[in-house]
Amino acid sequence: MPRIGVVVCWCGHNIAGTVDVTQVTAAAAAMPGVVYAEDYKYVCSEPGQDLIRRAIADKRLDAVVVAACSPSMHEATFRQAAAAAGLNPYRVEIANVREQCSWVHRDREEATVKAVALVQAMVAKARREEPLEALRLPVTRRALVIGGGIAGMQAAMDIADAGYQVLLVEREPNLGGRMAQLSETFPTLDCASCILTPRTAEVARHPRIELLTYSEVREVAGYVGDFRVRIARKPAYVDWDRCIGCMLCQEKCPRKVPSPFERDMGFKKAIGVNFPQAVPNRPVIDREHCTYFEKGKCQVCVRVCPVEAVDFEQRETVREEAVGAIVVATGFDVLAPAEFGEYGYGRYPDVIDSLAFERLNSSSGPTGGVIRRPSDGRVPREVVFIQCVGSRDPDRGRGYCSKICCMYTAKHAMLYRHKVPDGQAYVFYMDVRAGGKGYEEFVQRTVEQAGALYLRGRVARVYPEGDRMLVRGVDTLSGQTVEVAADLVVLATAAVPRGDARELAQLLKVGTDAHGFYNEAHPKLRPVETMTRGIFLAGAVQAPRDISETVAQASGAASKVLALFSQEELVADPLVAVVDETRCAGCFLCRPVCPYQAISTRVAGNREVATVNPGLCQGCGACAVACRSGAMALKGFTDEQILAEVEALCLRTGSPG
């Protein structure tokens, strides 16, 4: 029988206050196989760990049970202590007598009886333990960054600057993300392209960043250190290697269509770039709107191109790449306000969303930076901004605050006043959230210097009267109905996940919240990690956030990738599932329950059996439960061990001491 040592922790008053640790220690000493039992004030402290180390050496222990706090707290600590004394670290078991006992009981006697039972169960488990070896996985020191917005670019730069290769995959033909559409940025009012353009150029030039624009990730297999991804590049119908970026094609293309980049207020050609500073500066053909693709003739672009780069025969190409870590930076979208009929969006051209207002403000936008309303091009004298459109509205399914709208609306009101000094801005708001360095001061300036009139309340209706829009709402501070006649109405629509966010999350096996924003592993302590090891989050893909927060998080994600790449090999817990092939029926009932798709088929003799990829397996144990034959076992938690625990609890003779 293995020689087992039991150490009972007081956790100061935390455990010892409710549990009689002396009695528990005495009871443990009498359990079969236990050759050493001791209690100590703080076992996790250095002297406490030393106690474990010495006991292992002096008493020649084969296994240690620590009766203390939850394993998620200090299991790693105690395993390290055991390993330092030469014991296999997986022969340490934790009896959780704090969270599961002292903290939830008041009665000292009851708590003590329960603590003894918990120790007894773990001693029974420890008796059936086998030494396990940590898994060692190789690392491919190359990162994939998905999304080329400010978040993805920052992460890519940080990783590449540290000396590693980066693949940056962006779905659009160009880098920049939402930021490319912005005019000036709060709280400093520096112009978005002035800070963005140098960055995009830097990324494009970087010797260690391979830029794959107009591309999408189609498949993700493998695991941390060794992901296999398939990346599809959509056909641009222009050979970008030949193209010299002269944009003659764009100039001469006869087909003009509304530009989504300009929120449909401006036009683009069927061939060309989204905006003049686009990086890479290479055109694509919009197949849906190209006359040649529609009618089979035109080809003006082919004729004007000086280098014969236009290629209508181009096809999608798919490549497979190996990477060791993935940063997801696919950003966010804004809610299509069509579902808010009361504001008349979509029906009246002078009701626009904030992103459109950014374009009106932008010197490269459809109005050259002069604020003109879409209907008749007049400069608006009165503008109403409505905040929280779709946000903080649990009735319509979005209870969350989009976080950025208060600030960019203040920015809009201020920029408007700069451009139209005799204009008046009204802001309907619920309350103004300006937490951030210099943010509150910024809003104050909007009120005091730009003279924006803030009205607290929800807008009930927007409707046209003459050539203006009447905005009717209730000022909840005065209780009075207010009506403003406006030339332009701007809706600060909710920040929402991208339409395909869930699909990508499924490819990556990353969880999403109720809305579709990606889940971090822990909201406070692991905000850039996901539950899948080796996959990290950066930017608005996780939750709405502004540029400075996005950049900070992107650097955080990059540092996690670098920490991973700095290791020779990755060490993983060996607590994974294994198949007993003689028992396995090959029914594969286990496969659909595995959240990590770790189970596949193997031919053993003349039949197929299940097999587990230990790199993918996260040791959740779902398969072991699904297998009716008992062919699937989770190492460290085998049926024998669990049943021994249950038996110890059931057959326990009762009173302590």
Add this chain to the structure above:
Amino acid sequence: MSDIQARLREIARRLLTEGHVRVFIGFGPGFEANRPVPFFAADPDAADRLLLDEFCAAGLARYVLEEVREGPVGLVARGCDGLGLERLLADHRVAREQLYVVGVSCRGVVDPDRACAAAGEEVRAARVNGETVTLITPTAERSFPRSACLLDKCLRCQDPTPRIADVLLGEAIPPGERDLAHVDAVERMPSDERYRFWARQFERCLRCLACRQVCPACNCVSCSLDRPEWLERGTGLAEQFMFHFTRAYHVAGRCVACGECERACPAGIPLGLLNDKFMKDLRDLFGVAAPHRPGDVEPLGKFCPDDPEGWHEGGEGT
């Protein structure tokens, strides 16, 4: 039936002659006229001894599991046999190309004990016609209600015609709804009464494991009920509950309601009632078909990322 029986023999003979199948499973004469037994025709001449009448009771699907190891198998299948085959196929225990299925529609199987009791004498033959059953004895020919003559499992049957058949003899009968009304009575019992009810049932169990051996859903290579760490050999009430709960949970969401377990049980334990209770709950909670259609998503057997109960730390909806 005799026309269908003739065609069945003809097909079986052809399959065996041409070497399409190694064996053809059907029914053959038993010791008594009203108790035919499963019959394995291994050569063309044996096909002429195949028989198909209202007394052919045993489910044939489970025999396939053994037979198929030696080569392709042909068999005659009623609705319940068909579901059993579907179960084996969905569990990857047999491959479709190893089977040749001759489907027949079934209007119900006559229980010889019940029928003889109803008729008051030896029943030699029977005709099932809709709501009544005509029993033919040496002295008379009389009609009785279905419930007085048929096997329990047939009274609640929802699938008279198999869904997978390489050839179907006779007309197909469309599937119906499974009648789960008998579950209500147990559900209405107060819990202590319900406990006594099941204890009374389970304590009769002989642990012969016939229920497991006939069950197409119990098709594992190695059964955890044979392992002493899970189940001790004793027949004390605790072990009986452990055995029956484990059996029922291992087929929950996968039971095809063939009714074989209950038919095979020598102790007359209402295993079908327990299965039907699970089936009803699964239907009501997960909106799945009752019984489960093999190949459909298994309500208790799939990880789904948008599970309303959540998966990650933090629970609720995350």
